[in-house]
Amino acid sequence: MKNDIKPSEITPEATYHNRRAFMKVGFAAGAAVLTGAVYRHFNPTLPVADVAASSTAPAAVLPSEPNPPVVGGARTLLVPNTFEEITHYNNYYEFSTNKSAVAKAAGQFITTPWVVEVSGLVSKPHAFDMMDLLKIEQEERIYRHRCVEGWSMVIPWQGFPLKKLLDLVQPLGTAKYVAFETYYDKAQMPSGKYAGIELPYVEGLRLDEAMHPLTILATGLYGKPMPNQNGAPIRLVVPWKYGFKGIKSIVKITLTDTQPPTTWNKAAADEYGFYSNVNPNVDHPRWSQADEQRIGEYKRQPTLMFNGYADEVASLYSGMDLKQNF
């Protein structure tokens, strides 16, 4: 037998082990990168300041001099949250149920032209063009915003009292409630079918709540036109109620004599009532409403009765059992 393997052809033991070690480290690194990629797919980075809030809504002309507050509570003295915070943490289930994903998902939402149809028990039903609504004098309102989930913000809205619009259509004596409806377009809002709530989104107020000077139709925030994710081009803001009462992207306002259905109440009647006034003494069945997390802070704050607007609105509910009428 002749051995024809040259010594030089045999891999030295050390090299062999080094090579194996090198492959192992490479394999381990590859596996970690793969795990990281899977993690990143499910948890994209959420930079707070890189996505500009998009809006195709026309801008309102704000008076250069801020209006004197017309009503108590019109401007809270708290420091408003940043524009980035307000526009990157939104509940808008038509676009996404992930609050951090709404800003991007609503980026392409087309809101011009826009018409708000006001009808029902009124003397002068009218379909208002958004351009006409922006001719109503806009006011700045700095409101606390309290979400039913237990977090809160301070938001500098601009808009006008809902009362001004209702006065234009002249509600009949039989009108007792105001019903609202959000625009719903399956093509523009493909995620809507996974929202877990019935769409289009509907909301309602008692007529006296709707006529209250603190109740506004907001057309923008921070002096900018309303960002899509915040309910462009026009939304309701009722500062003493949980955020979900502030219906977004309104296309229909109807005056009725019966209490209108509301989306979250239809989804879970025992959890979300018609009134949904902010009340630290009435807990949500699954969590406490006694305190809240201010976005931007790390410690929970006590929740105030009627979200801090008790002086202005408590009289609307005198004699009512607020636990019964939650």
Next chain:
Amino acid sequence: MRTAQQTLWFNKVLVFINALVPLCMLAWDGMHRQLGVNPVEFLTRIFGVLTLMFILITLAITPLRKQFGWGFLIKYRRMLGLFAFFYGCLHLITYIGFDRSWSLSSTISDVIKRPFIAFGMASFLMLIPLAITSTDKMLHRLGAKRWLKLHKLIYILAMAGVVHFYMIVKSDVFYPVLFGVVLAILLGYRVYAHGQKALPKKKN
């Protein structure tokens, strides 16, 4: 045999590193302020989801062993279970620290007041004895029979964990239901396998 030992050790390191990848990425995102507008909520949720995922991976070991004959998987189960406990601790620390401002009394009253917190807490409390008795020494001290009986708690705590997750969401139940379905399959397999074992052998 030395190489088999080396392979096992290498694989364990591999599992260990990969289990820590999410934590490293969370730390990275945190340092770069990329955890969104409400980092507290984000961290709490991700730690909770990771806890449930490790519980489910732990529960997947036995069906995979039995179904595909991958007996070697058992060697990694303890580490995976301990990672479930590890992320469970982080989840709890985030909740007690930020949501309850480190107040024990507030935490206790929260457990009493909120059913979903009670489910989560019960689930975590059951993880503790399993983590404590995870060492070889404890296994010997308890004896295999009692040890196995105690570790059946994983079935109950997994269910409590999924219920806890389901109860916190408002309407978008997709992920809680997904976890529930996976858990049902993993537990259902055990019931099925048990039934197969109990059947009398056919006589030819």
